[in-house]
Each structure stands twice: as C-alpha cells, then as structure tokens.
Amino acid sequence: MFRKLIFIIYIVGLLAPLRMGWCEDYSFRNSKWGLTKEAVTASEIKMDPVEINENTIKYKTQILENNVELIYLFSQNKLAGAVYKLNDNYLNSHHFLNTYKKFKAALTQKYGQPREEMTNWLNDTFRNVSQKRGLALSLGHTEYFANWETAISNISIRLKEENYSVLCVIEYWSKEYPYLSEENKVEHINKEDIIDPF
Structure with a gap:
C-alpha cells in the first residue's frame, strides 16, 4: 500500500510541470518568446502576413x-507578446458574448481554471435582465475579463465596448521579457490594434 502511494505521488510530481506549462515547447502557436x-514569419507557414512594420x-x-x-x-526585434482580436461583426451584440464564452472555454480547457475572472458592471440598468446582456455590452454598461498564467506567459481575454465598437481580445505576454512587453504596451501599439493591457 505504501509503495502504491509513493508511486502515485511520484507520477503526480512528473505530470504537474506539464500541467503548469513548465515543459512547453512553444510560447504561442509555433513560436517562442524572444x-x-x-x-516568427517563418513559423507561420500556412499564412502570409497582411502587414509588417517595425514592431x-x-x-x-x-x-x-x-x-x-x-x-x-515585438520590441528590439524580439517577440514579447501576441494578440487575437475578434474580427467578426455581429448585428446582435449578444453574439459577441457567446463568442467570448466560447473562447474562454477553450482557454480554460487548455490552461485550467482562470486565475482571475470578473464581470464589471459600469451601469446597472440591465444587470438583472439576462436577455439584455448583449445590449448592456454594446452600450458600455458591462465588460468581461479572465486571465491565466503559465510558467512563461500571462494570458488574458477581455470583452468590452470601446469607441462605439465591441472588442473581444485575447492577449499573450511573455514573462521572460517583461520589460520588452511593457515597452510594447506603452510605446509601440496603436490603440486600433489592441486595448490597454490588463
């Protein structure tokens, strides 16, 4: 019995680093931070870039x-972060909320339960009317957020209204190059490209 317990503890000890992301081959898609x-362009063999600039x-x-x-x-020609920005336009804003939930479920499946998750109500008008959540989102009354952490990355998803548009953004940031990602966040990212960092 004691040997079985030791064996189980040993196996859990071997698998824990894999679950925590300590043995990740890639930081994001087929690329590594730095x-x-x-x-990075060479790693995206199935797509051609639509735009390349300094950063x-x-x-x-x-x-x-x-x-x-x-x-x-990029900063100093080193990969410091990556973003998926939803590019679908919906007439019904509730579809944005459904897409956010789908993306969040996929991230949860890959990285486990979020480290932090919240719904921020900026205006309570539709807070208790579930069928109006999409409207509340499009009016800027509410925003949604969740984040995860691996050994090498911080990952977050946010859904909010900004400049009369609904934004759904998934961000990946390097932990190894925090000074690079902070520089990118502050100096090199057009507001049209990405919302403020979390």
Missing part, C-alpha cells in the same frame, strides 16, 4: 470558426 520577426506582424486567420486578426508584438 524570436525575431523573421523567425508588429499582422495576419488574418480563424480560431474556433471565428475571423480574427493575429498580431505578433
């Missing part, structure tokens, strides 16, 4: 059958 723009490489792609803009963020 790679050059050239190396970003942009692609149009799909995740979970939704159109997204994929933005790689």
Whole structure:
C-alpha cells in the first residue's frame, strides 16, 4: 500500500510541470518568446502576413470558426507578446458574448481554471435582465475579463465596448521579457490594434 502511494505521488510530481506549462515547447502557436520577426514569419507557414512594420506582424486567420486578426508584438526585434482580436461583426451584440464564452472555454480547457475572472458592471440598468446582456455590452454598461498564467506567459481575454465598437481580445505576454512587453504596451501599439493591457 505504501509503495502504491509513493508511486502515485511520484507520477503526480512528473505530470504537474506539464500541467503548469513548465515543459512547453512553444510560447504561442509555433513560436517562442524572444524570436525575431523573421523567425516568427517563418513559423507561420500556412499564412502570409497582411502587414509588417517595425514592431508588429499582422495576419488574418480563424480560431474556433471565428475571423480574427493575429498580431505578433515585438520590441528590439524580439517577440514579447501576441494578440487575437475578434474580427467578426455581429448585428446582435449578444453574439459577441457567446463568442467570448466560447473562447474562454477553450482557454480554460487548455490552461485550467482562470486565475482571475470578473464581470464589471459600469451601469446597472440591465444587470438583472439576462436577455439584455448583449445590449448592456454594446452600450458600455458591462465588460468581461479572465486571465491565466503559465510558467512563461500571462494570458488574458477581455470583452468590452470601446469607441462605439465591441472588442473581444485575447492577449499573450511573455514573462521572460517583461520589460520588452511593457515597452510594447506603452510605446509601440496603436490603440486600433489592441486595448490597454490588463
């Protein structure tokens, strides 16, 4: 009995680093934090960039059958972050909420339960009317947020209204290059490309 218990503890000890992300081969998609723009472009063999500038490489792609803009963020020619920005337009804002939930479920499946999760009500008018949550979102009355952490990355998802549009953004930031990602967040990212960091 004692040997079985020791064996189980040993196996759990071996598997824990895999679950925590300590043995990750890639930081994001087929790239690792710190790679050059050239190396990241080479890793995206199935797509051509739609825009390349000093600090970003942009692609149009799909995740979970939704159109997204994929933005790689660089500082000093080193990959420091990446963003998926939902690029679907819905007439009914409730569809944004459904897409957010779908993305959050996929992130939870991959990274486990969020470290932090919240719904922030900025105006309580529709708080108790569940069928009006999409309207509340489009009016800027509410925003949604969740984040995860691995050994090498901080990951977050946010859904909010900004400048009369609903934004759904998934962000990945390197922990290894925090000074690079902070520089990117403050100086090199157009507000049209990404919302303020979390």
